[in-house]
Amino acid sequence: MRRSEPLPSLDELVAMAAERGIPHLGVAPATVLDRARAALHERKAAGLHAGMAFTYRDPDRSTDPQRAVPGARSVLVAARPYLADEVPRRPSGPQARVARYAWVDHYAPLRDALRDMARRLKRSGERAVAFADDNAIVDREVAHLGGLGWFGKNANLLLPGAGSYFVLGCVVTTAEYPVATPVADGCGSCRRCLDGCPTGAIVAPGVVDATRCLAWLVQQPGTFPPEHREALGDRLYGCDDCQEVCPPTVRWGPRHTVELGAAPDVQAWVDVLELLDASDADLLDRHGRWYVPERDPRWIRRNALVVLGNIGDPHDERTRRTLDRYRVGTDPVLAEHAEWAAAQLGLIGTTT
Ligand code: B12
Ligand code: SF4
Numbered sequence: 467m468r469r470s471e472p473l474p475s476l477d478e479l480v481a482m483a484a485e486r487g488i489p490h491l492g493v494a495p496a497t498v499l500d501r502a503r504a505a506l507h508e509r510k511a512a513g514l515h516a517g518m519a520f521t522y523r524d525p526d527r528s529t530d531p532q533r534a535v536p537g538a539r540s541v542l543v544a545a546r547p548y549l550a551d552e553v554p555r556r557p558s559g560p561q562a563r564v565a566r567y568a569w570v571d572h573y574a575p576l577r578d579a580l581r582d583m584a585r586r587l588k589r590s591g592e593r594a595v596a597f598a599d600d601n602a603i604v605d606r607e608v609a610h611l612g613g614l615g616w617f618g619k620n621a622n623l624l625l626p627g628a629g630s631y632f633v634l635g636c637v638v639t640t641a642e643y644p645v646a647t648p649v650a651d652g653c654g655s656c657r658r659c660l661d662g663c664p665t666g667a668i669v670a671p672g673v674v675d676a677t678r679c680l681a682w683l684v685q686q687p688g689t690f691p692p693e694h695r696e697a698l699g700d701r702l703y704g705c706d707d708c709q710e711v712c713p714p715t716v717r718w719g720p721r722h723t724v725e726l727g728a729a730p731d732v733q734a735w736v737d738v739l740e741l742l743d744a745s746d747a748d749l750l751d752r753h754g755r756w757y758v759p760e761r762d763p764r765w766i767r768r769n770a771l772v773v774l775g776n777i778g779d780p781h782d783e784r785t786r787r788t789l790d791r792y793r794v795g796t797d798p799v800l801a802e803h804a805e806w807a808a809a810q811l812g813l814i815g816t817t818t
């Protein structure tokens with residue numbers, strides 16, 4: 467391999483990451499992620515993955531850094547904060563909530579910085595590939611092995627002194643760096659997240675049943691399970707509850723924040739009625755960076771209809787007109803959700 471520049475030291479890489487808004491960088495071994503592999507197979511067999519693909523598509527691939535980069539010797543793991551200093555105020559009218567990690571695209575700047583790091587390693591003759599939220603590797607497990615944090619009972623990776631409002635990514639590389647020591651458990655006897663989950667989706671410490679997790683239910687295609695519609699409340703995309711009740715995250719998170727930029731790019735609240743009036747093109751333009759199955763905006767509208775059923779004003783003329791329109795629309799799934807919402811608001815007799 468051609469080596470045009472000396473291999474950067476770990477300190478140099480840490481400094482490079484810090485300059486790009488990544489305050490935490492660690493090193494994991496590039497060996498098989500045994501625990502994650504076993505968990506993926508077990509949870510898939512038990513149906514806890516609820517049909518999700520992602521890292522479940524091929525567990526043997528997503529848990530083997532060698533499949534990502536043959537000959538890899540290290541995985542540089544990175545955490546970038548996404549908690550914002552400024553919390554956008556909730557506008558008036560029926561507004562749907564977006565989880566913090568999706569207010570803006572936090573993955574793009576993380577990936578850009580990691581790709582630059584990979585390029586720097588390549589200039590030293592090494593192979594290196596950057597990943598963040600990619601099906602190729604289980605981010606939390608490598609981040610844990612790379613000494614960034616501990617697995618909370620809410621399944622999130624918590625960074626000591628910082629909490630869990632971080633997105634994670636890594637660079638798998640043939641370069642060799644000293645591997646970090648994993649961080650010890652910091653949850654102790656706390657179990658607030660297990661008790662605080664609105665649907666009881668944390669079925670054991672560190673184990674999320676995706677068939678009940680609102681963060682997955684808003685992403686999966688098909689009918690929104692009727693038994694979890696009320697629990698969805700005003701959430702349109704993502705769910706923060708198991709982090710909002712987490713004492714270390716609440717205590718430490720505000721010390722580690724990012725600047726978001728200006729509206730309209732910041733999407734903390736979405737006007738439900740406006741959303742339900744918007745065209746496919748507009749919805750994909752505004753929310754296309756979210757995970758929307760088949761890139762079909764009907765799934766965003768489905769979530770919005772459930773939200774409207776939970777928080778809408780039955781006396782508001784526009785709400786009634788919107789629900790009526792969807793109830794007689796050509797999409798049977800949306801018609802059923804509109805029917806449910808109208809019944810919730812007492813506009814028609816109950817549908818169940
Ligand atoms: C699939 C997926 C989901 C699914 C399933 C979540 C899950 N818990 O697996 C859904 C759609 C529900 C989801 C939701 C969210 N996600 Co998500 N998701 C992923 C994805 C694509 C794969 C995760 C995976 O492979 N899970 C498989 C299972 C086996 O892993 P696990 O639950 O972590 O299991 C581990 C623990 O159980 C632990 N363990 C084993 N034994 C024990 C015992 C004890 C006592 C404990 C505590 C732990 C423990 O080991 C297991 C194996 O590593 C990753 C990106 C990636 N490529 O990795 C993002 C990722 C995990 N998600 C992320 C985020 C931000 C979220 C949300 C917070 C978003 C939101 N606000 O809605 C929620 C949080 C929900 C939750 N409580 O987990 C971040 C996590 C950041 C962090 N600090 O942890 C990731 C890493 C994306 C990223 N690159 O930043 N997600
Ligand atoms: S994201 Fe929400 S629904 Fe999913 S485990 Fe956490 S609190 Fe429960």
Ligand code: SF4
Nearest residue numbers: 618619653656659712
């Ligand atoms: S709420 Fe408590 S148990 Fe759950 S992740 Fe946070 S510290 Fe751990």
